[in-house]
Protein backbone atom coordinates (compact mmCIF):
# COMPACT_ATOMS: atom_id res chain seq x y z
CA UNK A 1 0.00 0.00 0.00
CA UNK A 2 0.99 3.65 -0.50
CA UNK A 3 0.76 6.03 2.43
CA UNK A 4 1.18 9.75 2.96
CA UNK A 5 2.34 11.00 6.33
CA UNK A 6 0.78 14.47 6.16
CA UNK A 7 2.65 17.28 7.90
CA UNK A 8 2.61 21.03 8.37
CA UNK A 9 4.46 23.11 5.80
CA UNK A 10 8.18 23.12 6.68
CA UNK A 11 8.17 19.79 8.56
CA UNK A 12 8.10 17.46 5.53
CA UNK A 13 11.84 16.80 5.66
CA UNK A 14 11.72 15.84 9.32
CA UNK A 15 8.82 13.43 8.73
CA UNK A 16 10.78 11.81 5.93
CA UNK A 17 13.78 11.45 8.24
CA UNK A 18 11.61 9.92 10.97
CA UNK A 19 10.20 7.37 8.50
CA UNK A 20 13.70 6.54 7.28
CA UNK A 21 14.80 5.96 10.86
CA UNK A 22 11.95 3.45 11.17
CA UNK A 23 13.44 1.61 8.21
CA UNK A 24 10.81 2.85 5.75
CA UNK A 25 11.88 4.36 2.49
CA UNK A 26 10.13 7.69 2.21
CA UNK A 27 9.92 10.54 -0.28
CA UNK A 28 9.29 14.10 0.89
CA UNK A 29 6.76 16.13 -1.05
CA UNK A 30 4.60 19.19 -0.45
CA UNK A 31 2.44 18.50 2.57
CA UNK A 32 4.26 15.45 3.92
CA UNK A 33 6.24 12.33 3.09
CA UNK A 34 5.11 9.33 1.07
CA UNK A 35 6.03 5.74 1.80
CA UNK A 36 5.05 2.21 0.74
CA UNK A 37 4.41 -0.59 3.18
CA UNK A 38 1.87 -2.82 4.84
CA UNK A 39 -0.81 -2.17 7.43
CA UNK A 40 1.75 -2.87 10.16
CA UNK A 41 4.01 -0.10 8.86
CA UNK A 42 1.13 2.36 8.80
CA UNK A 43 0.28 1.54 12.39
CA UNK A 44 3.93 1.88 13.40
CA UNK A 45 4.07 5.27 11.71
CA UNK A 46 0.98 6.38 13.65
CA UNK A 47 2.45 5.19 16.91
CA UNK A 48 5.95 6.66 16.47
CA UNK A 49 5.85 9.72 14.18
CA UNK A 50 6.45 12.83 16.28
CA UNK A 51 6.21 15.54 13.63
CA UNK A 52 3.41 14.32 11.28
CA UNK A 53 -0.29 15.24 11.51
CA UNK A 54 -1.85 12.08 10.04
CA UNK A 55 -1.08 8.88 8.17
CA UNK A 56 -3.27 8.61 5.07
CA UNK A 57 -3.72 5.47 3.02
CA UNK A 58 -3.66 6.48 -0.65
CA UNK A 59 -6.49 4.52 -2.30
CA UNK A 60 -5.91 6.10 -5.70
CA UNK A 61 -4.82 9.11 -7.69
CA UNK A 62 -5.61 10.40 -11.13
CA UNK A 63 -6.16 13.30 -13.47
CA UNK A 64 -9.59 14.93 -13.17
CA UNK A 65 -10.78 17.67 -15.48
CA UNK A 66 -14.49 17.34 -14.68
CA UNK A 67 -16.84 15.98 -12.01
CA UNK A 68 -17.47 13.01 -14.31
CA UNK A 69 -13.69 12.26 -14.30
CA UNK A 70 -13.73 12.41 -10.50
CA UNK A 71 -16.74 10.09 -10.33
CA UNK A 72 -15.10 7.57 -12.68
CA UNK A 73 -11.80 7.71 -10.77
CA UNK A 74 -13.50 7.11 -7.39
CA UNK A 75 -15.69 4.37 -8.90
CA UNK A 76 -12.64 2.55 -10.26
CA UNK A 77 -10.91 2.23 -6.86
CA UNK A 78 -11.08 -0.93 -4.71
CA UNK A 79 -12.92 0.54 -1.70
CA UNK A 80 -14.26 -2.92 -0.83
CA UNK A 81 -10.68 -4.00 -0.01
CA UNK A 82 -10.83 -1.71 3.03
CA UNK A 83 -14.46 -0.84 3.84
CA UNK A 84 -16.73 -3.55 5.29
CA UNK A 85 -20.48 -3.37 4.46
CA UNK A 86 -21.25 -1.55 7.73
CA UNK A 87 -18.45 1.07 7.39
CA UNK A 88 -19.15 4.71 8.16
CA UNK A 89 -17.44 6.80 5.52
CA UNK A 90 -17.76 10.57 5.81
CA UNK A 91 -16.01 12.40 2.96
CA UNK A 92 -13.92 15.54 3.44
CA UNK A 93 -12.27 17.52 0.67
CA UNK A 94 -10.03 20.31 -0.46
CA UNK A 95 -9.32 21.87 -3.85
CA UNK A 96 -6.53 24.18 -4.92
CA UNK A 97 -5.99 25.61 -8.38
CA UNK A 98 -8.49 23.15 -9.81
CA UNK A 99 -11.25 23.48 -12.40
CA UNK A 100 -13.50 21.74 -9.89
CA UNK A 101 -14.07 24.76 -7.68
CA UNK A 102 -16.78 23.48 -5.38
CA UNK A 103 -15.36 21.39 -2.54
CA UNK A 104 -18.82 20.29 -1.41
CA UNK A 105 -19.62 19.02 -4.93
CA UNK A 106 -16.32 17.10 -5.01
CA UNK A 107 -17.22 15.50 -1.69
CA UNK A 108 -20.75 14.62 -2.88
CA UNK A 109 -19.48 13.13 -6.17
CA UNK A 110 -16.87 11.06 -4.33
CA UNK A 111 -19.40 9.80 -1.81
CA UNK A 112 -21.78 8.84 -4.61
CA UNK A 113 -19.05 6.92 -6.44
CA UNK A 114 -17.92 5.04 -3.33
CA UNK A 115 -21.54 4.08 -2.54
CA UNK A 116 -22.03 2.94 -6.13
CA UNK A 117 -18.86 0.84 -6.05
CA UNK A 118 -19.79 -0.80 -2.74
CA UNK A 119 -23.39 -1.41 -3.86
CA UNK A 120 -22.12 -3.38 -6.86
CA UNK A 121 -19.56 -5.35 -4.79
CA UNK A 122 -21.74 -6.07 -1.77
CA UNK A 123 -25.00 -6.42 -3.77
CA UNK A 124 -26.97 -4.23 -1.38
CA UNK A 125 -28.88 -1.03 -2.09
CA UNK A 126 -28.52 0.80 1.23
CA UNK A 127 -25.67 1.26 3.72
CA UNK A 128 -26.56 1.77 7.38
CA UNK A 129 -23.08 3.14 8.19
CA UNK A 130 -23.14 1.90 11.77
CA UNK A 131 -19.68 0.27 11.89
CA UNK A 132 -16.06 1.52 12.13
CA UNK A 133 -15.21 4.90 10.67
CA UNK A 134 -13.19 5.28 7.46
CA UNK A 135 -12.68 8.96 6.76
CA UNK A 136 -12.39 9.41 3.01
CA UNK A 137 -10.62 12.54 1.79
CA UNK A 138 -10.60 13.89 -1.73
CA UNK A 139 -7.77 16.29 -2.29
CA UNK A 140 -7.48 18.03 -5.66
CA UNK A 141 -4.44 20.03 -6.64
CA UNK A 142 -4.42 21.42 -10.15
CA UNK A 143 -5.71 18.59 -12.35
CA UNK A 144 -4.65 15.80 -9.98
CA UNK A 145 -6.96 14.18 -7.44
CA UNK A 146 -5.83 12.00 -4.55
CA UNK A 147 -8.31 9.83 -2.66
CA UNK A 148 -7.25 8.68 0.78
CA UNK A 149 -8.46 6.95 3.94
CA UNK A 150 -7.37 8.43 7.25
CA UNK A 151 -5.73 5.71 9.35
CA UNK A 152 -5.10 8.08 12.28
CA UNK A 153 -8.50 9.38 13.40
CA UNK A 154 -7.81 12.37 15.66
CA UNK A 155 -4.75 14.29 14.42
CA UNK A 156 -1.44 12.89 15.65
CA UNK A 157 -0.59 15.99 17.71
CA UNK A 158 -3.33 14.82 20.06
CA UNK A 159 -1.12 12.62 22.15
CA UNK A 160 -3.68 12.51 24.97
CA UNK A 161 -1.93 14.62 27.64
CA UNK A 162 -3.41 18.04 26.88
CA UNK A 163 -6.82 18.83 28.32
CA UNK A 164 -7.06 22.56 27.81
CA UNK A 165 -5.03 24.68 25.47
CA UNK A 166 -3.98 27.71 27.54
CA UNK A 167 -3.21 31.07 25.96
CA UNK A 168 -0.79 30.33 23.13
CA UNK A 169 0.06 26.65 23.13
CA UNK A 170 2.52 25.21 20.70
CA UNK A 171 1.39 22.22 18.68
CA UNK A 172 2.94 19.03 19.97
CA UNK A 173 4.23 18.20 16.48
CA UNK A 174 6.01 21.57 16.17
CA UNK A 175 7.41 21.30 19.72
CA UNK A 176 8.77 17.85 18.83
CA UNK A 177 10.36 19.34 15.68
CA UNK A 178 12.03 22.13 17.69
CA UNK A 179 13.57 19.54 20.01
CA UNK A 180 14.77 17.42 17.06
CA UNK A 181 16.36 20.42 15.35
CA UNK A 182 18.08 21.69 18.50
CA UNK A 183 21.77 21.01 19.20
CA UNK A 184 20.80 18.91 22.22
CA UNK A 185 23.61 16.50 23.01
CA UNK A 186 23.21 13.67 25.50
CA UNK A 187 23.71 14.74 29.12
CA UNK A 188 22.91 18.38 28.28
CA UNK A 189 20.25 19.76 30.64
CA UNK A 190 17.29 21.28 28.75
CA UNK A 191 15.37 24.25 30.17
CA UNK A 192 12.41 26.16 28.71
CA UNK A 193 12.37 29.61 30.38
CA UNK A 194 8.86 30.44 28.99
CA UNK A 195 7.42 26.96 29.36
CA UNK A 196 3.70 27.91 29.49
CA UNK A 197 1.68 24.69 29.46
CA UNK A 198 4.78 22.53 29.02
CA UNK A 199 4.59 21.21 25.45
CA UNK A 200 8.32 21.52 24.71
CA UNK A 201 9.25 19.89 28.03
CA UNK A 202 6.97 16.90 27.51
CA UNK A 203 8.03 16.36 23.89
CA UNK A 204 11.71 16.59 24.90
CA UNK A 205 11.18 14.03 27.69
CA UNK A 206 9.36 11.66 25.33
CA UNK A 207 12.26 11.84 22.89
CA UNK A 208 14.89 11.23 25.53
CA UNK A 209 12.90 8.31 26.98
CA UNK A 210 12.27 6.82 23.52
CA UNK A 211 8.59 6.93 24.44
CA UNK A 212 6.28 6.60 21.43
CA UNK A 213 4.13 9.77 21.19
CA UNK A 214 0.99 7.78 20.35
CA UNK A 215 1.48 5.10 22.99
CA UNK A 216 -1.73 5.70 24.95
CA UNK A 217 -4.12 7.02 22.30
CA UNK A 218 -6.31 5.09 19.87
CA UNK A 219 -6.03 5.21 16.05
CA UNK A 220 -8.88 4.84 13.56
CA UNK A 221 -7.22 1.87 11.81
CA UNK A 222 -7.37 -0.20 15.01
CA UNK A 223 -11.08 -0.76 14.38
CA UNK A 224 -10.61 -1.67 10.70
CA UNK A 225 -11.09 -5.37 9.85
CA UNK A 226 -8.46 -5.05 7.08
CA UNK A 227 -5.73 -4.16 9.63
CA UNK A 228 -4.15 -6.98 11.70
CA UNK A 229 -5.38 -6.61 15.28
CA UNK A 230 -2.78 -8.86 16.89
CA UNK A 231 0.15 -7.22 15.08
CA UNK A 232 -1.03 -3.78 16.18
CA UNK A 233 -1.35 -4.93 19.80
CA UNK A 234 2.16 -6.40 19.61
CA UNK A 235 3.58 -3.14 18.24
CA UNK A 236 1.96 -1.18 21.05
CA UNK A 237 3.36 -3.57 23.66
CA UNK A 238 6.83 -3.40 22.07
CA UNK A 239 6.66 0.40 22.20
CA UNK A 240 5.71 0.21 25.87
CA UNK A 241 8.75 -1.94 26.55
CA UNK A 242 11.04 0.43 24.66
CA UNK A 243 10.11 3.45 26.79
CA UNK A 244 12.69 4.11 29.50
CA UNK A 245 11.79 7.10 31.66
CA UNK A 246 15.07 6.66 33.53
CA UNK A 247 16.86 8.13 30.49
CA UNK A 248 15.16 11.53 30.72
CA UNK A 249 17.93 13.36 32.59
CA UNK A 250 17.57 16.99 33.59
CA UNK A 251 14.61 18.65 31.86
CA UNK A 252 12.82 21.62 33.37
CA UNK A 253 11.03 24.86 32.75
CA UNK A 254 9.83 28.08 34.29
CA UNK A 255 7.27 30.74 33.51
CA UNK A 256 5.83 33.91 35.03
CA UNK A 257 2.22 32.82 34.78
CA UNK A 258 0.97 30.64 37.67
CA UNK A 259 -2.12 29.50 35.75
CA UNK A 260 -0.07 28.27 32.80
CA UNK A 261 2.18 26.45 35.28
CA UNK A 262 -0.80 24.69 36.87
CA UNK A 263 -1.75 23.41 33.42
CA UNK A 264 1.85 22.52 32.75
CA UNK A 265 1.98 20.36 35.87
CA UNK A 266 -1.32 18.71 34.96
CA UNK A 267 -0.08 17.95 31.44
CA UNK A 268 3.14 16.47 32.82
CA UNK A 269 1.13 14.17 35.10
CA UNK A 270 -1.22 13.22 32.26
CA UNK A 271 1.77 12.48 30.04
CA UNK A 272 2.90 9.92 32.63
CA UNK A 273 5.94 12.05 33.48
CA UNK A 274 5.11 13.10 37.06
CA UNK A 275 8.31 13.65 39.05
CA UNK A 276 10.49 13.53 35.90
CA UNK A 277 10.36 17.23 34.91
CA UNK A 278 11.16 20.22 37.15
CA UNK A 279 8.81 23.20 36.90
CA UNK A 280 8.91 26.48 38.80
CA UNK A 281 7.46 29.95 38.72
CA UNK A 282 10.22 32.33 37.77
CA UNK A 283 10.73 35.45 35.70
CA UNK A 284 13.42 34.65 33.16
CA UNK A 285 15.11 37.92 34.14
CA UNK A 286 15.90 36.32 37.50
CA UNK A 287 16.61 32.83 36.27
CA UNK A 288 20.08 31.39 36.83
CA UNK A 289 20.52 27.66 36.45
CA UNK A 290 22.95 25.70 38.48
CA UNK A 291 23.74 23.38 35.55
CA UNK A 292 26.64 22.82 33.20
CA UNK A 293 26.23 23.90 29.55
CA UNK A 294 22.43 23.93 29.46
CA UNK A 295 20.29 24.15 26.35
CA UNK A 296 17.58 26.83 26.59
CA UNK A 297 14.71 26.15 24.22
CA UNK A 298 11.96 28.76 24.17
CA UNK A 299 8.76 29.79 22.46
CA UNK A 300 8.52 33.32 23.91
CA UNK A 301 5.68 35.75 23.12
CA UNK A 302 5.90 37.17 19.58
CA UNK A 303 4.33 40.57 20.27
CA UNK A 304 1.88 40.30 17.37
CA UNK A 305 -0.24 43.13 18.78
CA UNK A 306 1.46 46.50 18.50
CA UNK A 307 0.78 47.19 22.20
CA UNK A 308 2.77 44.07 23.17
CA UNK A 309 5.65 44.72 20.81
CA UNK A 310 7.78 46.85 23.10
CA UNK A 311 7.48 44.40 26.04
CA UNK A 312 8.32 41.58 23.75
CA UNK A 313 11.43 43.31 22.40
CA UNK A 314 12.52 43.99 25.97
CA UNK A 315 12.02 40.29 26.74
CA UNK A 316 14.32 39.36 23.83
CA UNK A 317 17.02 41.60 25.35
CA UNK A 318 16.42 39.80 28.65
CA UNK A 319 16.89 36.48 26.85
CA UNK A 320 20.31 37.76 25.77
CA UNK A 321 21.17 38.51 29.40
CA UNK A 322 20.03 34.96 30.34
CA UNK A 323 22.26 33.59 27.59
CA UNK A 324 25.24 35.67 28.76
CA UNK A 325 24.73 34.55 32.39
CA UNK A 326 25.26 30.89 31.43
CA UNK A 327 28.67 29.92 30.22
CA UNK A 328 28.76 27.40 27.34
CA UNK A 329 24.98 27.37 27.01
CA UNK A 330 23.05 27.03 23.77
CA UNK A 331 19.80 28.88 23.05
CA UNK A 332 17.06 28.02 20.55
CA UNK A 333 14.11 30.35 20.03
CA UNK A 334 11.09 30.25 17.75
CA UNK A 335 9.45 33.58 17.00
CA UNK A 336 7.37 35.33 14.37
CA UNK A 337 8.99 38.67 15.30
CA UNK A 338 11.37 39.52 12.46
CA UNK A 339 13.48 41.77 14.70
CA UNK A 340 14.62 39.09 17.15
CA UNK A 341 18.30 39.16 16.18
CA UNK A 342 18.39 42.97 16.38
CA UNK A 343 16.86 42.95 19.89
CA UNK A 344 19.04 40.04 21.01
CA UNK A 345 22.07 41.90 19.67
CA UNK A 346 23.61 39.00 17.82
CA UNK A 347 23.13 36.97 14.67
CA UNK A 348 22.02 33.37 15.09
CA UNK A 349 24.44 30.60 14.14
CA UNK A 350 21.61 28.84 12.28
CA UNK A 351 18.13 29.83 11.15
CA UNK A 352 15.22 27.89 9.76
CA UNK A 353 11.79 28.93 8.56
CA UNK A 354 8.91 27.15 10.30
CA UNK A 355 5.19 27.77 10.67
CA UNK A 356 3.36 28.01 13.98
CA UNK A 357 -0.15 27.50 12.64
CA UNK A 358 -0.45 30.17 9.96
CA UNK A 359 2.28 32.35 11.43
CA UNK A 360 5.55 32.34 9.56
CA UNK A 361 8.31 32.00 12.15
CA UNK A 362 12.05 31.76 12.38
CA UNK A 363 13.76 29.13 14.48
CA UNK A 364 17.03 30.67 15.64
CA UNK A 365 19.87 28.67 17.10
CA UNK A 366 22.64 30.33 19.15
Ligand SMILES: C[S@@+](CC[C@H](N)C(=O)[O-])C[C@H]1O[C@@H](n2cnc3c(N)ncnc32)[C@H](O)[C@@H]1O
Pocket residue numbers: 166168169170193194195196197198199200254255256257260282283284285299300301302315
Ligand atom coordinates in the same frame (compact mmCIF):
# COMPACT_ATOMS: atom_id res chain seq x y z
C1 LIG B 1 3.90 31.62 23.62
S1 LIG B 1 3.77 31.24 25.33
C2 LIG B 1 4.58 29.70 25.50
C3 LIG B 1 3.63 28.56 25.26
C4 LIG B 1 4.23 27.22 25.55
N1 LIG B 1 5.27 26.85 24.58
C5 LIG B 1 3.12 26.15 25.58
O1 LIG B 1 3.23 25.16 24.85
O2 LIG B 1 2.15 26.34 26.29
C6 LIG B 1 4.91 32.37 26.04
C7 LIG B 1 5.06 32.22 27.53
O3 LIG B 1 6.07 33.14 27.98
C8 LIG B 1 5.74 33.50 29.31
N2 LIG B 1 6.52 34.71 29.69
C9 LIG B 1 6.40 35.97 29.24
N3 LIG B 1 7.29 36.78 29.85
C10 LIG B 1 8.03 36.01 30.68
C11 LIG B 1 9.11 36.25 31.58
N4 LIG B 1 9.62 37.49 31.73
N5 LIG B 1 9.61 35.22 32.28
C12 LIG B 1 9.11 33.99 32.15
N6 LIG B 1 8.06 33.67 31.33
C13 LIG B 1 7.54 34.68 30.60
C14 LIG B 1 4.24 33.70 29.25
O4 LIG B 1 3.67 33.62 30.55
C15 LIG B 1 3.80 32.55 28.34
O5 LIG B 1 3.41 31.42 29.07
